[in-house]
């Protein structure tokens with residue numbers, strides 16, 4: 163029995179592999195974090211390093227995450243390699259009692275640090291934990307090509323993207339009835355993009371990063387992966403449809419979106435409908 167036999171660690175590794183197989187993680191693209199449950203931390207503790215590494219200030223604060231533990235992908239690590247060598251590619255970090263610093267307690271055995279987007283992940287965990295009454299555990303960032311392609315040709319508004327995605331596949335209004343937020347192009351990896359994404363994630367469970375990728379949140383691995391998958395699939399249909407060059411003869415109407423929401427018992431964001 164070791165760290166890699168723990169179920170939640172197996173799930174994290176499988177998630178990385180699934181993302182790689184979808185083609186969303188060229189090179190070191192993308193990152194994943196999971197907020198551990200108390201019982202999962204207890205299961206892992208026997209395998210933590212004897213001496214944790216030094217505290218590192220994050221430049222952002224999430225008071226509601228003080229004392230929490232996260233599994234995170236390492237900065238510069240390839241999703242492709244995670245399942246081959248999890249202890250080289252992943253880490254477990256502990257958050258301090260102020261909620262402004264982390265220290266590595268397991269993993270990254272050949273050195274390194276958590277993803278450069280850790281400030282974004284951390285702040286978005288903080289916002290989503292508050293917005294979902296503690297239910298959110300997963301934040302996932304990937305580089306799915308079709309979502310990125312859309313950001314070159316559609317106005318970068320929450321409304322335009324939500325409508326385009328809802329109308330490109332009938333399941334979409336059921337899977338993300340709240341729609342998606344859109345963050346304009348920004349330098350990746352810092353506190354600024356973290357704060358801009360947080361503003362969107364107060365309202366949405368997914369945020370598009372223009373010319374970069376997609377950020378999603380959820381309560382578990384299946385739902386979070388499924389959200390990324392559904393949004394990217396819909397974006398692919400949108401891109402394929404536009405690529406025919408043919409005029410659009412029919413689409414899912416706004417009233418049809420309302421009807422889907424009613425049938426499936428979800429609340430679609432009415433302000434985005436005509």
Ligand code: 13P
Pocket residue numbers: 190191192193235236237238239276277278279303350351
């Ligand atoms: P990391 O390798 O630091 O996780 O960065 C990848 C990425 O996608 C940045 O947005």
Ligand code: ZN
Pocket residue numbers: 191192303304305350374375
């Ligand atoms: Zn990225």
